[in-house]
Amino acid sequence: MTGPLSTRQVVLLVARREFVSQVRSRSFVIGLVVTLVLFGGLFLLGAYIGSQSDSKTLGVTSQTASLQPMLEQSAKAQGIDLTIRTVDDEAGRQQVDSGDLDALFTGEAGGYELLGLDAVDSRLQSLVGSAVEQQTLTTALTGAGIDPAQLRAQSQVSVDTLEPEDPESGQKLALAFVGVILLFFSLSGYGQLVATGVVEEKQSRVVELLLATIQPWQLLAGKIVGLGAVGLLQLVILSAISAVGATAAGLLTVPTAAAGMFVMVVVWYLLGFFLFASLYAAVGSTVSRQEELSSVVAPMIFVLLIPFILTLNLLPNDPRNGLAAVLSFIPFFSQTVMPARYALGVASLQEVLVAALLAVIAIVVVVRLAGRVYRNSVLRTGARVSLREALSPRP
Numbered sequence: 423m424t425g426p427l428s429t430r431q432v433v434l435l436v437a438r439r440e441f442v443s444q445v446r447s448r449s450f451v452i453g454l455v456v457t458l459v460l461f462g463g464l465f466l467l468g469a470y471i472g473s474q475s476d477s478k479t480l481g482v483t484s485q486t487a488s489l490q491p492m493l494e495q496s497a498k499a500q501g502i503d504l505t506i507r508t509v510d511d512e513a514g515r516q517q518v519d520s521g522d523l524d525a526l527f528t529g530e531a532g533g534y535e536l537l538g539l540d541a542v543d544s545r546l547q548s549l550v551g552s553a554v555e556q557q558t559l560t561t562a563l564t565g566a567g568i569d570p571a572q573l574r575a576q577s578q579v580s581v582d583t584l585e586p587e588d589p590e591s592g593q594k595l596a597l598a599f600v601g602v603i604l605l606f607f608s609l610s611g612y613g614q615l616v617a618t619g620v621v622e623e624k625q626s627r628v629v630e631l632l633l634a635t636i637q638p639w640q641l642l643a644g645k646i647v648g649l650g651a652v653g654l655l656q657l658v659i660l661s662a663i664s665a666v667g668a669t670a671a672g673l674l675t676v677p678t679a680a681a682g683m684f685v686m687v688v689v690w691y692l693l694g695f696f697l698f699a700s701l702y703a704a705v706g707s708t709v710s711r712q713e714e715l716s717s718v719v720a721p722m723i724f725v726l727l728i729p730f731i732l733t734l735n736l737l738p739n740d741p742r743n744g745l746a747a748v749l750s751f752i753p754f755f756s757q758t759v760m761p762a763r764y765a766l767g768v769a770s771l772q773e774v775l776v777a778a779l780l781a782v783i784a785i786v787v788v789v790r791l792a793g794r795v796y797r798n799s800v801l802r803t804g805a806r807v808s809l810r811e812a813l814s815p816r817p
Contacts, residue, residue, distance in 0.1 A: 432636050436644020437651065440619070444652045454656055457607070458663060477503040478546050481514040481526040486534065489527075492553035500549055525550075531558070595738060597683045598765035600664060602758055604657060606730045608691055609757065610723060612653035613698040617706030619645060620800070621715050624707065629800055638797040646699045650692070657691055686761040686774070693781040694757030698722060700785070700792035707799040708807040718806075729758040741766040751777045753784035 427435070444450055478497075482490060487508050497504035509517065514526040518539055525542050527550055529535040536542055536550050560570045623629040632641055661684050705718040729749060736743045741763070750759040750769060756777045763769035795812040 429640060432640045433644045433647065436636070436641055437648035440645055440648025441651050444615075444649065445655065450652070450656075453611075454659060457656075457660060461603075461660070461664070477505070478524045478543065478549075479505045479507065479522070480546065480550075481507050481509045481517060481523040483509065483511050483514060483526070483528045485530045486527045489553050489557050492557050493527075493549065496549045496553045496556070500545065500552075502545060502549060504549070595766060597680060598737065598762040599734070601683050601687045601765060602730060602733050602762050604660060604687055605691055605694065605758055605761065606726060608653050608657050609694045609698055610726050612649055612695065613702040613722065613726075614719060616645060616649050616699045617702040617715060617719050618712070619649070620703050620706035620796075621709060621712055624710055624800060624803065625712070633801065638800060639793045642700075642703055642793060642796050646696065646703060650695045650699060653695060654688070654691060657687065661687065683761065683765045686764050689778065690757045690761050693778060693785065696785050697753060697757070697781065697788055698726070700789045704792035704795035704799075704812070707796045708809075708812055710803045710806075714806060725754050726758075729755040733759050733762050737762055737766060741768045751780060753781050756781055 480493065482493075490506055493506060494504065507517075507523065509523075509526070511526075511528050514523060514528065515537065517523040518526050518537055521539070524538070525546055526537040527534070528537065534550075534554055536547060563570045620629075623632070629641070665680055665684070701722055702719060705722070706715060709715055709718055732746065732749065736746045737759075740746075746759055746763065747769075749755040750763050750773070760769060760774055760777045764771075764774055791813070794815075798814060799807040799812050
């Protein structure tokens, strides 16, 4: 006759049940495929939009053809891939109408016209305006007996940095973006799954049978560990496929940076998941129906969404942003911001360790509170359990 199971065995047994049931489900495979297709589609869409926004076709007439060298020089300075076609005025207007030209540059000095279909791209306007201004200034200087080339040479400003420019900064930024996106979808998706599972067990009364033999915190711990392992498995698969695909396409040439970012993603996924999954389980236990779940988990979705949006908006143009630096140490924000700062090379390993330690402390506090809420709420059906009742000490 075997003795009672230890706490560790109980938690692992529950975790195994959650892990196996999720991995064997059709939804896991479908979700994995859909995520890969979604990521691939976003990558192709981004590449297409980027190529379209950087490539412009401009028509010039015989009157404005003399400005072509200035237009090409201005386009190069602004990083725009500009194609210039010489056309007559009528044919150019027809090509703008049919979409063959982005705009037509026509007219003469003092009466230039930049013609578009329904709008003219602002960068194209700036490019043409800069070329016209430069041509006008050159003509005026030449008429006054001043050499424009000599004047430009005297007004050049060199750009330098205290530290050498990182040639891999573009790839590091891409790695940071990919890592942040993977973390956001993994934490939000599997955190929601924890809450859904808690409500399903409560609604079907299965939880009453389970808690007749094990403690509430053991069930909660097993559920979080099991579903966390499922999310980690999906994260590893997605990361591996993304790395292989990017390497094969020649987009990834810094495997050490990719490996470092992968480690960061895994570590911060685990820290973030235990932090958020505990809360998801706790708030899920306060309601008895799936219809009520969305209203109680909405605040946590925003807590995940805010650092995600801030990271994508602040760090690309300003990796050393002060607000991002502060948020990278604050639990509930650090799981998104710190890995991105590390990938960009602006956060040291010591800073990562400090942020991780703070996250662990937050996990200890949150798990204790979540465990109390879960214990007080999971067996109560009917009306939603109030926060005061959920946090009350054991009677």
